[in-house]
Amino acid sequence: MLAAVLAGVAAVLVLSVVVGMVRPRRYATVEQFYLAARAVPPLRNGAAISSEYTSAAACLGLAGLIATHGSQMLWYPVGAAAGFVVLLALVVAPLRRSGTYTLSDFAQWRFGSSGLRRLTTCTVLVIGLVYLVAQFHAAGVVLRLLTGLPAWGGWLAVAVPAVGIALAGGMRSVTRVQATQFWLKLVVFTGCALVLWCTWRCLAAPEPLRVAGFAGPYEGAGTLAGAGDPSLPGILTVLLACALGTMGLPHIVVRVYANPDGRSARRSIVAAQVLLGVFFLVPPLYGILGRVHVPDAHSDEVVLLLPSMMLPGAAGNVLTGLLAAGAFAAFLATSCGVLVAVGGAVSSCVSRVSVTSFRVAVAVVAVAALGMAALTSPGSSVLLVLVGFSLSAATFCPLLVLGIWWRRLTAAGVVAGFVVGGGLTLTLVYADLVGLKAGLAAAYPAAFSVPAAFVAMVVTSLVTRGRVPGNVDALMARMHWPEDRSSRQDARSSF
Template sequence: MTTDGVPGLVALVVVSLATLAIGTYGLRISRTTSDFYVASRSVRPRLNASAIGGEYLSAASFLGVAALVLTAGAQMLWYPIGWTAGYLVLLVLVAAPLRRSGAYTLPDFAEARLGSRRVRALCSVLVVAIGWLYLLPQFQGAGLTLTAAVDAPEWVGAVVVGAVVVLNVGSGGMRSITFVQAFQYWLKLTALLVPAAVLLVIWAGDGAPHPSGGGPRWSLPLGEGGQGLYTTYSIVLATFLGTMGLPHVVVRFYTNPDGRAARRTTLVVLALLGVFYLLPPVYAALGRAYGADADDTLVLELPRLMLDGLGGDLLTGLVTAGAFAAFLSTSSGLAIAVSGVLAQDVLRGNYSGITAFRIGATVAVCVPLAAAVLAPDLSVARAVGLAFAVAASTFCPLLVLGIWWRGLTPAGALAGLVCGGVGAGSGVGWTLYDGVPQSWVDVLLGQPAAWSVPLAFAAMVVVSLLTRGAVPRHAGRFMVRLHTPEVVPLDRG
C-alpha cells in the first residue's frame, strides 16, 4: 500500500471503531427481547429520523447515484427523487397505522391482519429475499471502496463490513443500532458536503469549466424514445412505492412510541434526505467537467483527480469514511430486519428470543456476504433499484390494501404476493444473468415495476372479490385499531 492509501485506511479503522464503540453504549441499555427487536418502542422522532436517514442512505445513494447521473444523465435523478418521495407516500398511507398495529415485523402485520399462517410464511420468505438482495450491493460497494482507497482485494472490504455488522447487531439489536445509524447519517452528510464545497471552490478557481460529453440529451429528465420513457416511469413507480415495502425501513416505524410520533419521524426524514440528495449531482457534474471514469468509484476518485497532494488524500479519506458509514448503517438495518424474521419464523422453536436473534443476524449477513465475494460485479444503484421493484410489487399492495380495504382476503394477498414477487423476481434474474438491455423484452424484464406493481394490485383485488366470504371476522375491529389515534380510548372488551 502506498502513502496515498493511508487516509483511506485510517478512515476505515476510525469508522469501524466508532461504530463498535457507539454500539457498545447501546448494548448497556439493551436488556429485553423488545429492546433487540424494536428498541422497546421508545425512540423519539428526531433520533429515529436520523437513524432512518443513516440506514436508508445506502451504497446506492452514496456512490451509485453520482455514477448513474454521470453515465446516463439527468434521467437518473429520478432515483433520488423517488427514494425521497417514497417517504411522502409512506407518511400519507402507512406510517401511523402500521405503528398502531403493534407488530414487530412485516410477517407479524400480515398474520395479525389476515389471520393466515400461509401469508405470514410467504411474507417471511419475501423479507429475507429483499433483505439479501439489498445487502448484496452494500458488500460490493464496501469492496469497491477499499480497493479504490488502499488497493486491497475487493473481498476484504465486504468481510470487514460483514464482521462489524454481525458484532453490532448481534450484541445490542435495535436499541444499539439506533444510536449507530443516527451518528452515521451525520457522518455521511459531512463526508459528502465538505469535499463538495472544497471541490466547487477549486472548480471556480479553474474558471468553472463546463461539463463535456454525454450527448445532447444528457441534461434532459426523461429517457429517449419509447424504451427510455418506459424505463423512467418504471423507476419512478418502483422508488415511489418500494420504500414502504422495504423491511429495514418499515421496522423502524415500530420503534416509535405512537402513530403521531411515526408521522413526525417521517417528516423529519423527508428533510434529511432532501438535503443529502442535493450533493451526488454535484459530484456527477464535476466528474463530467474533469473527465472522471463513469463507474461507482467516481465519488472516491474525484478529490484526487481535482486536487493533488495531501489535500486530495485527506478529502478522499473523508469520503471513504462516509462510504463505509453508508455500508455499515444500511447493512445493520437490513440485518436487523432479516434476523428478526429468521428468529421468529425459523429459529424460535429451538432457541430463546435473544439467542435466536443473534443466530439470525449471523445468517442474515453471511449469505449475501458470500454472494458478494463470489458473484460477478453488479451496478450498486441498479441492484438496489431491483430491491425497490420487488418491494413495490409485493409489500406495497399488501400494506396499502391491508390498511385501507377491509375486503382483502388471505387468498387475495397470496395471489398478489406471488404475482408481484414472480414478476419483479424475473427482473432480478434477468439483471444477474443477462446483460445490457437490447430489445423491449429486455427492457420490460430489466425494469419490471411498471407492470408488476399493477399486476400485484389487480391480483389481490380480483381474488379477494372472488373469495369475499373469506374476509377475516376480526378485520373490521383490526381496521379500527389501525386508524384510531392513541388518544382515543378503545373498548377492549
C-alpha cells in the same frame, strides 16, 4: 492516500462499535430487546431512518450513475425521496398502531395465517439479501480502488462490525449508531462536495456548465431490468418503483416501531424526509463533477476518485480519507439495519421467538449474503438496489396499502398478489440477466408487475370473500383509531 483512507475507515468502524456498545444492556426477552427502542425521539429516529436509506447506492452509486449514464439520471434522487411522502401518507401511522414489528408480523396479525407469514418472510429475505450484496460489493470496490486490498477485505470490514453491532445491542444501540452515522455522512458528503465544486468553479479554468450537454449515456453503460435506462418510459418506471417500493423496504418499516405511537412515527418520517431532501442535493453535484473529471470509471468509484483527480497532494488525500469514512458509514448503517430487520423476521418465523434465535438468524443471513457476494460480480449498486425496490413495489406495496385501507382483502388475495407481482418481477429480472428477449415488459418490469399485483390481490379477494378475517373490524379500529382517544384497556379488549 493509503494512510488517510485507512485512518478514515478505521475511525468510522471504531466510532460505530463504541457508540453501539455504550451502556450495553442485557435483555431478558425479545420484547425488551425491541421495546428498548421506544424512547427514541422523532428527530433521532428520523436521522436513523435516513441513515438506513442513504446506503452505498445513495452515497456513491447515484452520483456515479449520473456521471456514467447521463443527465437523465438526475431524476433518480427525485424518485428516491418521493417514496417517503407516499409512506407517510398511506402506511406509517396505521402500521405503527397495529403494533407489529416486521412485515411478516403484520401479515400474520392482519390475516391470521402462518403460511402467509412464511411467504412474506421469504420476500423480506430476498429484498434484504439484494441490499446486503449491494453494500458488500460497493465496499469491496471501494477498498480495492483505494488501498489495493482484495475485494473480500471490504466485504468483511462491513459484515463483521455490522453483525457485531446487531448482536450486541438490539434496537436501541442500532438506532444510536445509525443516527450518528447519518450526521457523519451528511457533513462529510456535503462538505467535500462544496469544496470540490468551489475548486472546479473558482480555481480551475471555469468552463461553462454543460449540464444539458451530457444528455447521453457512455457507450456500454449497463442497465439492469430497466434501471439505468435513460429513455422517458425507463425513467418513469424507476420513479414509480421508488415511490411505491420505499414502503416495503424491511429495514425502513422496522424503524417505525421505534416510536411510541402513530403520531410520533409520522413525525419521524417527516424528519427523515427533510434530512433526505438535504442529502439528495449532493449526488447531482458529484455526478456533474464526475462527468467532467473522471470519465470511464466504475460508477461506484466516481465519487472517491474525484478528490485525487481535482486536488493533487495532501488536500486531495484528506478529502479521499473523509469520503472513504463516509462511504463505510453508509455501508455499515444499511447493512446493520437490514441485518436486524431480516434477522427479526426470519427468527420469529422459523422458531419460538428468543434473543438467541434472533442472533443465530442475523449471523446466518450475513453469511448467506457474503456467499452471494462471492458468487456474483460487482455491478452498479444503484441498479441492484432498484431491483429490490421493484420487488418491494410489486409485493409489499399492495399488501400494505390494501391491508391497511381495504377491509375485504383476504389471505388468498395476498398470496395471489405476491405470486403474480413477485414472480413477474423476478422472472423479468432473470430474463434480463441471462439476455433473454422478453420484450417491453423486461425493459420496464415495475410498470407491469405493480398493477398486475394489485389486480391479482383485489380480484382474488373478491372471489374468496367468505374468507375475510372475522375480527377485521377490530383490526381496522386498532390501526386507524388515534391512541390517545382510547384507553389501553380498550385497545386490549378488542382482541
